[in-house]
Amino acid sequence: MAENGTPALVAFRAENSAYSLNDARKAFAEQLQLSTNDQMLRSKTEVDQLGFAHERYEQYYKGIKVEHASYTLHAKQSAVVSMSGDFERISNLNVTPALTAQSALQAALRFVGAKKYMWQDAAEEAGLKQQDQNPSATYKPQGELVIVENQRAIGSEQLGQPVLAWKFNVYAQQPISRAFIYVDAHTGEVVLQDNIIKHVGATGTFATAYSGTQSSATETATGGYRLRELTRGLGIETYNCKKGNSYTAAVDFIDADNSWTEYNNANFDNAALDAHWGAQSTYDYFKNVLGRNSYNNAGAKIKSYVHFDDTPGGAGYENAYWNGSVMTYGDGATRFRPLTSLDVAAHEIGHAVCSSTANLTYSNESGALNEGFSDIWGAAVEYYKAPAKQTWLIGEDIDKVRPALRSMSNPNAESQPDTYGGTYWYTGTGDNGGVHTNSGVLNHWFYRLTVGGSGTNDKGTTFSVAAIGIDAAAKIAYRTESVYLTASSNYAAARTYSIQSAKDLYGAGSAQEIAVTNAWSAVGVGAAYNTTPPPAAVTYCASKGTSVAYEFIDYVKLGTLVRTSGADAGYYNGTALAAPSIGAGTSQTVSFSAGFTGTAYTEYWKIYIDYNKNGLFTDAGEQIVSGSSSSAATLTGTFTVPATAKSGATRMRLIVSDNTATPSCNSYSYGETEDYTVNITGGAALTGGSLAGTNSLTGGTPLGNEQAKILEVYPNPASNMLHLSLPGNAEAVSVNVLDARGAATMGARYEGNGQLNVAALAKGMYMLTVSDGQKVFHQRFIKE
Template sequence: MTPPNARHHRTSLAIATAVAAGALLTTGLTAGAASAQTTAAPAAAAKPLAAAPTALSASARSSLIADAQTAAPDTAHRIGLGAKEKLVVKDVVKDVDGTVHTRYERTYDGLPVLGGDLVVHEKADKTEGVTRATKATIKVASLTPKVAASKAENQALTAAKDAGSTRTDADKAPRKVIWAGDGTPVLAYETVVGGLQEDGTPNELHVITDAATGKKLHEYQAIETGTGTGKTLYSGTVTLGTNLSGSSYQLYDTSRGGHKTYNLARGTSGTGTLFTNTTNVFGTGSASSSSSDQTAAADAAYGAQATWDFYKNTFGRNGIKNNGTAAYSRVHYSSGYVNAFWDDSCFCMTYGDGSGNTHPLTSLDVAGHEMSHGVTSATANLNYSGESGGLNEATSDIFGTGVEFATNNSSDVGDYLIGEKININGDGSPLRYMDKPSKDGASLDYWSSSAGNKDVHYSSGIANHFFYLLAEGSGAKTINGVSYNSPTYNGSTVTGIGRAKALQIWYKALTTYMTSTTNYKGARTATLSAASALYGSGSTEYNAVAAAWTAVNVS
């Protein structure tokens, strides 16, 4: 997220990220304990849908990946790739009915193909379809650049400085790649610029340069940030997973992949120091400017466990990468840092303490939002620019909202408002609205041909609006005490299918039918494919997906 007065300086702002939960943690925390809040006993579980993902053990997933990699040469030939192309397995999803969706990255003559990812769908060892990021044939006449790598590096450094970065430097020499993100595939350089962004957030700007002409083809920011300047979110008394080591309790959740919460103590690099305490209580329920304050740490740990539980209980997903391994969290980043960010390179979530170091940016939907960027990266890896960037942001808003509803915390009930507890605008209003995104003054309610030119945090409104309509329908209604009134582009009336089904459709679309270059038209196709697989073509759910997209002018 980005403070309002800084938004015009940047192209990649942010609620791309979000973690952590409320502020009040005043009770004893049981070592290795599970959930966050006592809730009513769940109803009997329904029979799983045939096309729903099945939970895989780490060993079963590893075995499927190894088998797919062994068969990759044959798969490449079978789906029509050229002799110079190879497939590298990234992930595997197996449905209840045995269908396997294998996600691949691609190389060409040994070079990575950016935008060349694809998903092969198989059942009973028979290929049922392929979802491709690009339909273009990968064929490059020469792998010898016509421009020097130094030119690409200088171009990238200039792009970073123009975006307001400070202390910019190239992390490593530009690497040769094949760029297939749009248009005809070409030989290109990829340069990664480090240093800091203008507000102190770490910088990881990827710039793609045509190796024949020197033209900049694409750029995206890999550090996806979230920001807020509101009050600490009070989540009430919660239970956290902790670990007793000797005579000290650690903020180390061994029941959820080993999530740990560290203190950077105003530093900006490294892992920091693991939070420990002599008693099994972390935090005081109020913010403190101390760099050793444990309330922010408790919030971060709560947000991480709520996000883990949401993905596990809703989709059977075993952690962000679905491999049973947790990310880790860092709090007290820098001084007066009004932001928070997810970073794939460290597989970690980081929080600043906000203005005066007394407003830590740890809210529940922000937690779910931020860590969901990691899920997107591990699956479709939607490019963080243009329409795919808007879909990336919306995915985090959608699942962040899912986390908030699923956690069922009485101090922060579920809603379709984003960042409503952090008071980023200073007037108590939320950062974004899913029922009518334009209420924030910048986000799009409907698709238009200029959507890809909007900042991704504003073009995300189209998918946010779609999801709200799919889940709840159009018109005026009150949910958990919050009033909504969702319009439609064509004046139609949309009947929602419920949040639970809408989440299943979006998750399946993301994990099996979207690729790095999916745009809004492609998202419509992906979600219709997901609805068809889950509920049947022509079903009420399928027709609702079509109606909701039409209602936001995506056809």
């Protein structure tokens, strides 16, 4: 389950798939319990190397897109085997904005506070139009109305609540920043900043040792050769910003003889070779190892700009970033050397991969995952191209001050946590909620998964992890990020989805699944793998009444289970309630009743118990009650639990419907379904044979077609004493009298034994509400 109570992953048994891809609407309606205001619209379909088809759907509420909420159907041969994602339960949200997009944009710009924006630079605007081959292209933000969680109301009950917001892509030139800014469409407050340009720590980004001069594809040009090539996707290109901050003013690096040795100079022009070779190496890794064609899986061109500097007087730019379109590298200053090493390229292009897959929001835990996955790709690409280097240190050779920016093998060495919530775990609001600090947990998980090891973490939990190697670990991490994670995923979701990815790739119960689980335990996320295999989870079909406007279930009793209720929107999941015990071979009585909002109609009751725990209610003997009644009083049914019933917890399902043909699964028009857990004791482990049992309907009010039972009052009109007669001659527990306006009146007095003294009431019509402790009855009377 996700933190909001909706399912993060629903897996179906392969031998009995509940849905095909053509049943997407039905699958979402039944498994996510969609309201009439919810819509799921397909955004993309991909087929992976395992033959799985993944259809991703975006959530909309009243036609407005819900940011970071998406759900994916995972299918093989069109049969849905699982579905996963994040679904936001939204109700009563006003989707009419009080602010115009222009007013909201002004609020966003005040929040960013830049001196100059990209759309204010005519050359950059012209360059964008040329790059996109679109004369209408512009950096000026265009407002989009969305629904998003408020992530900035720290300390307020509004934190995490969905709001209607204007979304803007704001690209600032001085100082450099680019982020999605979300402005509350009613209050004008900024509720979320999701950075597109991801900075490394306070001053820089990730890097490892320089790789020296490498062979690298180039392209002929006037004067010799330039750093461009077209053999990888749509191409890889590297440009010289000449210590400026303009992409459009950047020029090619040219070498006369294609031997670039003279670029090792005081100006650090050899940084361009590292950037170019790094981009090619990263492309090769994703293509050759993970089967991904560039960061968007469609061969997108990778552009790199080196010698970028927007500092006053060209003091040296100590950063590298992916700006949502291109790679940007500074030359460094007091902290860093030029930031163009191999794992910097892999790390930053990894951000581009993330934006095209999980699109993890750049704040708090999702932001820490975003950074951590980029570190994983930095390590994986470096190991792929330069295995003799220090794979688990990030930025060790560009950092002039510290041994490294981060250590994946020992995050504590660089003030990062290696345990969720442990030493150095950051809980403040700086650095977008500690995205560069708390990423240490994912980094260390990947390290442990790769090399194994044992010990005790910060929570005092001992662990032992078997190594699976960096190739298998990276494939699991990639599937987790590209298939399962969604924008708002946290560490708990990463654990769930990486375990599922290991099952997909290597099989349930495989050494890889065990190692993934134990590696998460090592970093304090979840328990270690249980070597005692739990019983296979049973998935039950959905059943729900689409309307409870007239009838619903209002009372259920079986042994120690007793529940009185009103309408529950067509379905109530009571499986978490304490389960009553019923012994195999014993006779049991179940009690139940219907509630009516008005006239008591004839209703059809069906009650099931899944005796053999196979997820179905259609086996012989599993329907324990079947019949009809128009009574609002308590009904009972007796049944005998088969001696062959399987011991342990299983499901009981009650259905009341106005249609005799209503089955145990699927939705139906009028009525309600309720599910509960019952515990069978003394039963057998079923290996065959029948579930022969008996059921009969006795006691209480039989399930026939008797007349509806209502509250009777007489005489009506009444002058002094009104006599009340409840169904079954029950005694009234509470009696209330309302006047014609619906207001309570104190002029009447209930004297017991069905006697209501109305002598003090003024003449007129009144509404009487009477309860027998279980049901509530309504009746009008006239005081004369």
